[in-house]
Amino acid sequence: MEEEIELKTAPADFRFPTTNQTRHCFTRYIEFHRSSCRCTTAKGEESNDCERFAKYYRALCPGEWVEKWNEQRESGTFPGPL
Template sequence: MAEDIKTKIKNYQAAPFDTRFPNQNQTWNYWLNYLGFHYCEKTMTAKRGDVSVCKWYQSTYQSLCPISWVSAWDDHWAEGTFPGKI
């Protein structure tokens, strides 16, 4: 199953339409995918699982979010001042 997910992630082109975010303002979409990636990564690491399943969230927020936002969030994450609760 992990190979199937890895194949899908490798062939992934762009973020699909998400019905939870039908409006033009996609800020909440960016935020949830960024948090989802870090939550998934933290959970899979704690369970000693395969972290590659979390790459879907990462590729989604990277293809949707403005680069400046992601770099600012990464900086906050590294400093330990990130406002999201994971």
């Protein structure tokens, strides 16, 4: 018997009322990476908070952007506050 998959996306955020979700995506990416240090050290990799933050930015952001931002973080040229 096949397992049912429940699909969800990031919840609506009053800070981003328009249909253009570019800023929402960028903010969720930053929120995840700001909290990832705390999630990893304080709660471990399997924390529900960490999973929730990861799902939000992954649901909103195109994969190409995430790859580019990851490369920028590694090289120290990421344009956002982390």
